[in-house]
Amino acid sequence: MTLTKAQIVDLVHEKLPFAKNKSTEVIENLIEIIKKTLENDEDVLISGFGKFCVKKKRERRGRNPATGDDLMLSQRKVVTFKCSGKLREKINSSI
Numbered sequence: 001m002t003l004t005k006a007q008i009v010d011l012v013h014e015k016l017p018f019a020k021n022k023s024t025e026v027i028e029n030l031i032e033i034i035k036k037t038l039e040n041d042e043d044v045l046i047s048g049f050g051k052f053c054v055k056k057k058r059e060r061r062g063r064n065p066a067t068g069d070d071l072m073l074s075q076r077k078v079v080t081f082k083c084s085g086k087l088r089e090k091i092n093s094s095i
Helices: 005-015 020-039 085-093
Strands: 044-046 050-057 060-063 070-073 076-083
Touching (some): 020 044, 076 085
Antiparallel strands (some): 044 050, 060 070
16 A cells, blocks of 8 residues: 555644644645755755665666667666665564
């Protein structure tokens, strides 16, 4: 099951003494802060959770799977996530 933004808002609303619209505003602002930070090529570190990093990928050769034609894929940036040791332990303790 996937946790959606709406479900996160509901959980914040249940756990904190905020009105539902205030909970929505808090989550929206948090996501905007994370997006702006990543847009500026800065990492986002959340202790006990993990780190979002912007990585640059160089230009590379690729292939169109539909036609088999070779093509050049341009440079791009991707966001990666590395979970913290604590989160990794929690995830693996449920095995």
